[in-house]
Amino acid sequence: MPRDRSGPALAESRRPRPTARPARRRRRGPVALLVVLALVAGAAWFAVSAVKGSQQPVCTIRAAGMTETFDPEQTANAALISAIALKRDLPARAATIALTTAYQESKIRNIRFGDRDSLGLFQQRPSQGWGTAEQILDPVYATNKFYDELVKFKGYETADITKIAQRVQRSAYPEAYRDHEGQGRVLASTLSGWSPAGLTCRLDPATSHAPARDVAAALQQQAGVRASGSGTSLTVTAQGGRRAWAVAQWAVANAEGYGINRVSVGDRTWNRADGDRWSAGTATTTVRISLS
Structure with missing residues (x-):
């Protein structure tokens, strides 16, 4: 085979030259941006998780x-x-x-x-x-x-x-x-x-609710109380103010399980959307339970 007389210098000139440094720096730009975006997204995810964790x-x-x-x-x-x-x-x-x-x-x-x-x-x-x-x-x-x-x-x-x-x-x-x-x-x-008004519950919004008849049956079985109504609303007429509050706070305590949205004793109301308090008002012996 004939010898290549071009020599080492010519052979080097025929090899592909490495990409210039400036080009590599330009390609790192989009990669760096993606890394920053990923870090921001990760931080946001952890922040949301922390907020959710604090609102159990x-x-x-x-x-x-x-x-x-x-x-x-x-x-x-x-x-x-x-x-x-x-x-x-x-x-x-x-x-x-x-x-x-x-x-x-x-x-x-x-x-x-x-x-x-x-x-x-x-x-x-x-x-x-x-x-x-x-x-x-x-x-x-x-x-x-x-x-x-x-x-x-x-x-x-x-x-x-x-x-x-x-x-x-x-x-x-x-x-x-x-x-x-x-x-x-x-x-x-x-x-x-x-x-009275001693119990409040902070809950997530209800995505479903039990039939009103199931809530009425549980009240009858556990408390011996009769509730009337249908659809998404029940009414209890209690024998005295203390009994009314006992029924109302039973309903708040069971709001998570039954999907109860609002409980009222007269004008005083616990609302699932604002669950840390009872509203001001006048209490009576009538309790109203509203399902979501």
Whole structure:
């Protein structure tokens, strides 16, 4: 093969020259812009997430100089426990004892697990005769069983909560109930109607709602209260102002689960869109519940 006599210099001249530096700098411009845009978008996403995280649905109870917060699940369960006490014509003290117990045992959640075979709101045990697992996991059944046992003890209305809760529950940690008596008192005072307008819930906008007949059936089952109406509106005429507030605050406590949009006691109104307060006005014995 003939030798290439062009030499190294000519051979170098035939090779493609590398792109000039200025061209590379120009190409980095769009890339740098995309990186900046990605960082801005990421920062915006984190900012939105932080805002959403700080606005989780929450219910606030204010009574007797105390303020406590609960999530909607806890609040609805607490309202059920208090409502059943009212239905059975038990004093608010009974609700305080039951709510204190439920807070200690399950944080007022209907849980499907616990120590050994303990289940439900009160961590009742099938092996101790509280009922079947299926029964205990029914909050209405479990609450009634708790009250069935409570009323057997004469003087429970004035007894020390820790002692009476222990007699009912037969807990391995009897002194633990005392730690949550404050939460029990605040919940019972508000949900029994003794602290009007004491409960508010800040919730996301409702995307659906339960049929009015389902809300009416729950009120009847839990509180023994009859509600009239159809479509998206229910009306309850309560026997006295305290009962009216008990019904109204039951409705606020259950707003998340049933898609309730507005609750009124006379002219005083809790509105889902402005859930941190009750409006000013005159309260009566008429409660109106509006679904979204």
